[in-house]
Amino acid sequence: MAVILETTLGDITVDLLTEERPRTCLNFLKLCKMKYYNFCLFHSVQRNFMVQTGDPTGTGRGGESIFSKLYGDQARFFEMETNPRLKHRKVGTVSMVNNGGNMHGSQFLITTREDVDYLDGQHTVFGEVSEGDDVLAKINEAICDNEHRPYQDIRINHTVVLDDPFDDPAGLADHIPDRSPEPTKEQLESGRIGADEAIDDTEGRSQEEVEEMLQEKEAQARTQILEMVGDLPEADVAPPDNVLFVCKLNPVTQDDDLEVIFSRFGEIKWLVRKAVPQGRSLIVKLLLVIRDQKTGDSLCYAFVEFEKPEACEEAYFKMDNVLIDDRRIHVDFSQSVSKVWKGGFNRC
Template sequence: MSVLIETTAGNITLDLFVESQPLPCFNFLKLCKLNYYFFTPFHTIDKDFSVHCGNPNYPNPPNIISSSIIEDTQFQDQSLSPYLLAPKSTIKPTLGTFSFVKSIHENQQVFDSRFIITLSDSFDDSLENQVIPFGQIIEGFTVLETINNTPIESIELKRPLRDIRITYIHILHDPFPDPNNFHPYPLEPSEFQLSTMRFPELSKTTKDINSDNNNEYNALTLELVGDLPHYSIKPSPETLFVAKLNPITTSESLEIVFGRFGNVKNVNIILEPKTKKSLCYGFVEYNEQHEAESAYRKLSKGCVIDGRKLHIDFSQSVR
């Protein structure tokens, strides 16, 4: 378990191939840590085959240099030589495989932030030389089902009628040191991202929108995304995100441990919708912010429940 990706269609847990594919994993993890993928849409759905993601400014093409950590000159003081010697991947994409898309820049094959996710086990062998697999979904296949079954605008464009976007990425394991001068971007959708949101049910009202009520439209757009009840609401400072739980761990167990630091208002372990089994992460909400801060200070350094060392962070979700 390396990252947990929150989307407007549900959560995806991704295991990265950090040992066999260190360079693309380094690139992906640092882009995640920069919040580069915030509000990035899934697009170009090829049903039962693949879906594209990783370009936050889609449908505009990305700048290859600015969207790749390993190509960005401001991070060149970070030595990447240990990761450049990785053997050529022999991994064949299957259902739920994340793969960077290779492109040509200055007569060299490179990859930037863009990746594809395979939607079935049937992957065209002729494409293997055009992608670099770097991770595999271990939980969240229902999200892929939702994406795969999203109606598209046309066969030619393969654009979904309604957006599914990345809202946050929790990094659960990062074995690579950060480059120097490394500062995350703010978690705010750009004006371009808001202007390209795709909600067919707004088609009648958007025609009447003018420059005087853009703020109201932006608010409505974010509310419809489903992750923000209101555009001005921020993530709750009283809520902790807890991951790497043992499948047998219960909400009652978490409440006993976290209740030592204040009044626990709510404990929610996330379950797989179909099987009702624990997805091994959840949220603990306190009545007061200082209680959550106290629990984070004490438990984030090392908390073991049912034989598992937990990953604890402040929640970025507002759901």
């Protein structure tokens, strides 16, 4: 039992688990049969996680089950099927989205990474992609805004039911069109770049400019990941241009050793703290070598902060691969944001 999703980027074939998820598959098959999914947007694309569609409003807040067409608004949603328990183990797992209260409507998602086990029990697995992995990969690479909505529309144009083991419920025939309907103007007005609009942002650019543009996109993607995991306050935060990252240190190397070695390029920045009991300022050296909080052992890397960026740059060019305490160290600019990633200094 299978359905073909004809999208604006190509065809995806979904094999359905009709025996394990009969009610969910019936809902999906009958919605496909009545062309309910035609022109639905992929309204959420979370790279290397999942893509989501099936909402005719394109907002992620709409959609309804086939049962609402047959029995009215009180049947807009239906209860999720939990037995047997099926898991989101592989790329291309197709799952009906939980609309809250363990109820389903029409929205579904397709995973774009393996072992998304935290979706298990939250959404109902009812199929898997059998053909069209390349198309799924294209959707996964879509450029999106902060709400994971693609800047250029990606839509389901048409659905083809290859095999349907379920009899049509009474009254469904009234909702099945004779042929696939044409989209209305309202359906295609998303406020975004149309799915059929040609975009070539490399046109008129030199090879060097194209490579720089691709590096910029990759940099932005990496910083967005860092922002999501909490390593950055925001993706566009400015990078420090006076901080040097030093790694591959010998565990015996101390702060004072690094200060003596790196201070020849310029003044190392100091911290000023107030000693409250005495009411006077106390000058304290900035910690250089990063250490284990419990044991105090060196983690074999350090950050050296200079007063001036010029000193940091000079140290970068002259200290890489230098021998310190019988170890050849590696130095790099602090890589906390996109323009440093873009520069290609991620070699540690």
